[in-house]
Amino acid sequence: MKHSFCHQRLFLTSFLVLILGCLLTSTVVAAPQQGPAGMAFYERPSTIPTTHGTLIRYRTATAVPPGGPECNAWTIMYSSQDALGKPNVVTGTVLVPKSLYNYGLTPRPIISYAVGTHGLVQSWAPSIQLANGTDYENSNINAALKMGYAVVITDNPGYTNGDVPSYMVGIAQGKAVLDIVTAALQIPYISLKSTAKVGIWGYSQGGQSAAWAGQLQPGYAPGIKLAGVAAGGVPAELFSVGRYLDGNNGSSFLLATCIGLNAQYPDKILLYDRVNVYGFEAIERGLSMGVFEALFSFMNTPISTFTKYGESSDQIFAIPEIAQVVNAQELGKTKVNAPVFLYHGTGDEFIPLEQALNLKEKYCSLGVNTSYMVFPGEHITTQFQAAPYVLGWMKDRFAGKTAVSTCRTSDPRPVSTANPVDGDFLFSLDGWTLEGTIHLKTLNTNVKLPEGSTFSAETNMTTNTITGSMSVPEFSYYIYAFGMLPLQVKLKIVPAGPMTGTASLDNNGILHIKGHVYADIYLRQVGELGVGVPFSLKTKTPVDFPIVFDGPVSSLGDGSLKFTGITTFPDMVENGIIINALFTSLMSGPGQEFTFTVKPPAPRMW
Amino acid sequence: MPSSETNRNGFRKKIIIALLTAGVLLCAAFWYWQSGYNEDDVGTAQSIASNMSKNEIPDAEKDAERAAVSGTAVSGAVTQRPAYVTETEWQVLQNVAKQNQNVTLAHLVNKMLFARKKQAWLSAGKDTAERKLLARQLLDMIPGQLASEAMDAETAKEMKEQLQADVAQ
Numbered sequence: 001m002k003h004s005f006c007h008q009r010l011f012l013t014s015f016l017v018l019i020l021g022c023l024l025t026s027t028v029v030a031a032p033q034q035g036p037a038g039m040a041f042y043e044r045p046s047t048i049p050t051t052h053g054t055l056i057r058y059r060t061a062t063a064v065p066p067g068g069p070e071c072n073a074w075t076i077m078y079s080s081q082d083a084l085g086k087p088n089v090v091t092g093t094v095l096v097p098k099s100l101y102n103y104g105l106t107p108r109p110i111i112s113y114a115v116g117t118h119g120l121v122q123s124w125a126p127s128i129q130l131a132n133g134t135d136y137e138n139s140n141i142n143a144a145l146k147m148g149y150a151v152v153i154t155d156n157p158g159y160t161n162g163d164v165p166s167y168m169v170g171i172a173q174g175k176a177v178l179d180i181v182t183a184a185l186q187i188p189y190i191s192l193k194s195t196a197k198v199g200i201w202g203y204s205q206g207g208q209s210a211a212w213a214g215q216l217q218p219g220y221a222p223g224i225k226l227a228g229v230a231a232g233g234v235p236a237e238l239f240s241v242g243r244y245l246d247g248n249n250g251s252s253f254l255l256a257t258c259i260g261l262n263a264q265y266p267d268k269i270l271l272y273d274r275v276n277v278y279g280f281e282a283i284e285r286g287l288s289m290g291v292f293e294a295l296f297s298f299m300n301t302p303i304s305t306f307t308k309y310g311e312s313s314d315q316i317f318a319i320p321e322i323a324q325v326v327n328a329q330e331l332g333k334t335k336v337n338a339p340v341f342l343y344h345g346t347g348d349e350f351i352p353l354e355q356a357l358n359l360k361e362k363y364c365s366l367g368v369n370t371s372y373m374v375f376p377g378e379h380i381t382t383q384f385q386a387a388p389y390v391l392g393w394m395k396d397r398f399a400g401k402t403a404v405s406t407c408r409t410s411d412p413r414p415v416s417t418a419n420p421v422d423g424d425f426l427f428s429l430d431g432w433t434l435e436g437t438i439h440l441k442t443l444n445t446n447v448k449l450p451e452g453s454t455f456s457a458e459t460n461m462t463t464n465t466i467t468g469s470m471s472v473p474e475f476s477y478y479i480y481a482f483g484m485l486p487l488q489v490k491l492k493i494v495p496a497g498p499m500t501g502t503a504s505l506d507n508n509g510i511l512h513i514k515g516h517v518y519a520d521i522y523l524r525q526v527g528e529l530g531v532g533v534p535f536s537l538k539t540k541t542p543v544d545f546p547i548v549f550d551g552p553v554s555s556l557g558d559g560s561l562k563f564t565g566i567t568t569f570p571d572m573v574e575n576g577i578i579i580n581a582l583f584t585s586l587m588s589g590p591g592q593e594f595t596f597t598v599k600p601p602a603p604r605m606w
Numbered sequence: 607m608p609s610s611e612t613n614r615n616g617f618r619k620k621i622i623i624a625l626l627t628a629g630v631l632l633c634a635a636f637w638y639w640q641s642g643y644n645e646d647d648v649g650t651a652q653s654i655a656s657n658m659s660k661n662e663i664p665d666a667e668k669d670a671e672r673a674a675v676s677g678t679a680v681s682g683a684v685t686q687r688p689a690y691v692t693e694t695e696w697q698v699l700q701n702v703a704k705q706n707q708n709v710t711l712a713h714l715v716n717k718m719l720f721a722r723k724k725q726a727w728l729s730a731g732k733d734t735a736e737r738k739l740l741a742r743q744l745l746d747m748i749p750g751q752l753a754s755e756a757m758d759a760e761t762a763k764e765m766k767e768q769l770q771a772d773v774a775q
Contacts, residue, residue: 441755442714444706480705568758571721579725581670582695585717586702590758 032186035059041075041091042122042161048087052175053182053221054079056089063093063130065138068145070098072190075127078183082157083171083264083328090176092154093127094184095141096191101148107193109227109398110150110184113141114177114202114209116233116383119290120167120256125159136291136509139554143387144201147395150192154180156209158263164287167260168205168238170329174212177202178221197227199394203383204351207234208329211359214336228397229336230390232343233351233379236331236359239317240352246313247302248421250350252294254303254313255286261325268321279306292553293507299425299462332362339403341393343373343603345382346417347428353416360606364407371406374414375603377557378427384557385600406605414606424462427503429598431456434470436596442586443479447491450475455598459503459513466503466515469495470596474524479586490525496542505553513549513563518542523572523583537580540570545594556600563596666692674722675740679750684711690719713754720747720756733775741772 035041035057045056056077063073074094082088101108115137118124129135130153144151154176158165166172177200185194202210214229235241238257245254262271275283282305286294304310317323340363344356363370373389375382397403419426436449450473457468472493478486501515523537547563555561568590572583673689680688687696695718703711723744730737748766751757757765 442706442709442717443702444708480701568761571724577728579721579728581674581718581721581725582698584721585699585714588721589717589756590761591755 032188033057035075035077039161041077042125042159044089044160044163045077048089049079050087052079052081052087053179055183055186058094058187061093061127061131062133063127064095065130065135065142065145066133068095068138068142071095071145072098074184074187074190075131076180076183076187077160078179080157080176080179081172082166082175083169088157088172089160090154090157090179091125091127091159092152092176092180092183093130094150094152094180094187094190095145096150097145097148099148107196108148108150108191109197109199109394110152110181110192111144111199111201111394112177112181112213113137113144113151113153114173114200114206114213115153115156116202116204116206117167117253117256117291119292119294120158120165120259120287121289122159122161122163124290125155126153127155127159134508136553137383139384139552139558139560140201140203140387143391143558147391149199149394149398150184150196152180152184154209156205158260164263165260166264168208168235168257168329169260169264170208170212170331171216172264173205173209174214174216175220177209177213178217178224181224182221194223195225197225197398199228199230199397200226201230201390201394203232203386204235204379207231208236208331211236211331211336211340214338214340215331215334218335218337226338228339228341228394228403230341230343230394232386232390233345233348233382234331234342234356234359235351236362237355238326238329240355242313242317242326244352244421245350247300247304248349249299249425250295250421251301251303252286252291252298253350255282255298255301255306256294258303259283259286265325268325270321274308274311274316275306276308279308282306290507290509292505292509296425296461296505296507300422332359332366335366336363336368339369339371339397339405341371341373341390341403343375343382343386343389344414345375345377345379346414347376347378347419348382348416349418349421349425350379353414353418357413357606360407364405369403369405369407371404372409372606373603374606375600376417376430377600378418380553381557381600384554385603387558389603409606411604411606424460427459427461429455429457429459429468429600431601433599433601434472434596435599436594439593440587441589441591441593445480447477449493449596455596457499461503461505464502464504466499466501466513468499468515468517470499470517470519471495472519487526489523492522492524494520494522496520499547501547509553511549511551511553511555513547515547517545517547519545521569537572537574537583538576539588540573540576540579543567543569543592545596547596559597559599561598563594563598565594566590567592567594666694670695671722671726674719675726675736677719677722679716679719679747680712682712684715688715688719690722691715713756716747716750716754717756720744720751723747727769727772737772738775741769745769745773 032055058074058076061073061075064071076094077089077091080088080090115126118126126135141151157172157176181198185192200210200213210229210231211234217226242254262269304312342360344353360370360372375385431454434453434455438447453472455470457466459466474490474492477489477491479489480486496518499515499517503513505511520542521539526535545567546565549563569588569592571588572580574580670690670692677690699714723740727740748762752762
């Protein structure tokens with residue numbers, strides 16, 4: 001009996017020691033550490049956990065995009081894997097809104113947001129840009145946060161100190177997109193739950209990452225409750241994307257891709273053996289630039305400028321080792337075990353439409369529930385115009401609704417409407433929706449532009465010019481100056497020549513537009529109760545509407561491209577010369593405030 | 607379906623349509639009442655609209671144009687209609703001043719006077735005494751127009767140059 005009691009005590013003691021040992025081990029070795037301030041945070045640890053998705057370090061951050069909801073924010077470093085399955089470390093950002101989600105009844109969904117091209121220099125790492133409040137994708141991230149979702153944003157591999165991003169290595173990027181979800185759940189006291197539904201969303205490079213994450217998830221991160229994958233502007237076939245970019249407006253992306261692929265597959269790409277002196281210089285410059293600076297610096301520069309024997313992209317892609325690497329990035333060979341929402345702009349000047357449409361067909365043929373949305377705009381516009389559509393789709397996935405596939409559409413295959421890309425960088429706003437209000441100072445009333453008003457412009461980002469015009473249908477306006485009953489006036493705003501001005505996109509992704517729209521304002525009829533009396537007044541000279549905008553490039557798509565200003569209305573005249581004293585008193589003079597908002601036309605499903 | 611039931615259904619439909627029509631009429635009447643229907647308003651608006659028709663410019667307007675040549679600016683609380691403002695215009699200006707706290711009736715009246723004098727000045731023959739007189743009057747009025755923000759500095763500068771050229775001749 002005593003013997004047995006001793007055995008029991010021994011067993012219990014051993015068990016407790018074992019438990020304590022396990023706890024101590026996990027505390028000492030595996031527990032994530034509070035990361036240091038400054039760039040020391042981005043220093044790679046001496047050992048990398050072999051389990052991918054392990055949180056290595058974290059620190060609270062001020063990474064909430066300006067204008068977003070109140071959030072708890074962290075910058076994190078976590079373990080992931082490169083394309084070849086070797087452990088690596090990646091940094092990123094975790095944002096969790098402070099507001100209660102769905103009254104606390106369901107776990108807050110998580111969106112793993114895969115960023116578009118940021119540039120190869122470390123200072124353009126999304127976590128650094130977000131912490132500075134300057135990330136050019138703030139608008140999309142905010143839109144997701146405002147839905148109450150947690151948003152986790154990987155920097156992608158290669159932004160730790162002294163590292164080189166493996167840009168466009170879809171497999172590594174996809175893994176980083178998945179692992180940040182697992183790692184975020186390990187932040188001490190974070191309110192996120194492992195049972196939360198997860199959506200993956202990305203555009204451009206991020207579209208590639210998102211689609212890869214979707215394809216990899218069943219085998220690589222089966223614990224993630226993947227509800228849907230939204231991928232836009234996807235470079236699905238790197239061969240055709242590379243050929244398209246070579247020597248065109250988006251040449252910088254091809255150069256960066258060469259650098260990125262070499263970072264992952266140095267023994268196959270042999271980048272430094274294949275470039276000439278200009279190539280060496282271009283690589284160094286490319287590594288020191290953010291996306292917008294690189295875009296304009298290398299615009300229209302063919303890859304043959306940099307290759308040792310002047311080889312073109314076709315010749316480079318024909319080298320078997322390189323072809324193998326490029327081929328390995330191709331999407332659409334594996335099924336995604338969740339609904340997929342793909343989208344693209346028909347005017348995309350960087351990522352060709354055709355190969356993106358092919359991806360839909362590949363997924364459809366694999367039995368993936370795929371829906372496709374086609375936007376009328378170019379690359380950057382589509383990136384931000386798509387946000388409400390993506391988030392609406394994602395909301396349905398989180399709600400458990402069945403996704404409606406467009407695989408069996410009978411609509412014709414969309415065709416590219418992109419501007420020529422082998423010369424100046426052109427940017428078209430073709431028939432964009434114009435919403436506007438003019439506040440008439442004396443009458444203290446707002447005149448709202450009617451539905452059907454449009455704004456069209458051609459911008460040349462190389463010569464920094466913009467020419468455009470607006471079209472406003474005749475509309476009725478009510479003047480409340482005649483007792484209680486309003487007097488109806490037919491009003492027409494007629495452009496008096498094209499809009500002219502300057503337009504540019506700076507290295508920080510800030511769009512600058514400055515110009516003038518001149519328009520005559522006509523009052524053509526007055527009446528009441530539907531009975532009009534012919535009447536013809538117009539401004540003696542055209543009204544000068546100064547058009548000024550300085551804001552993030554995302555404004556092009558997210559509806560915040562607003563021109564606000566104050567102008568002067570000239571005298572109102574009859575027959576072109578005789579001043580109408582009453583309407584001059586009521587409508588003319590300085591201090592007339594206006595707001596014109598310009599939005600891209602609506603997308604369609606395909 | 608038996609015919610009696612068909613009749614009953616038809617009767618029900620009629621009742622429903624009648625009730626709906628009555629409802630719509632009641633709503634319309636209520637809305638009209640709520641929106642402040644006033645016979646005087648309708649009359650005013652109609653007369654203003656017809657007075658604005660080019661073919662029916664009343665003599666009153668021509669009288670007002672003539673009165674503007676010798677008319678002077680007003681200040682403070684304006685209670686009497688100046689001769690250079692027609693009866694219709696007076697009603698409109700009073701309504702606007704009532705609705706907009708940022709403008710005074712005096713400012714509106716002076717803006718009208720300025721517009722009328724400007725038109726008279728533009729219509730007057732070159733080198734006439736009337737043109738010079740009006741140019742001088744307009745020059746005197748410009749500071750007031752600037753102060754009441756009825757005119758911006760750039761427009762004032764351009765106009766001053768033209769007026770001074772006339773006065774100098």
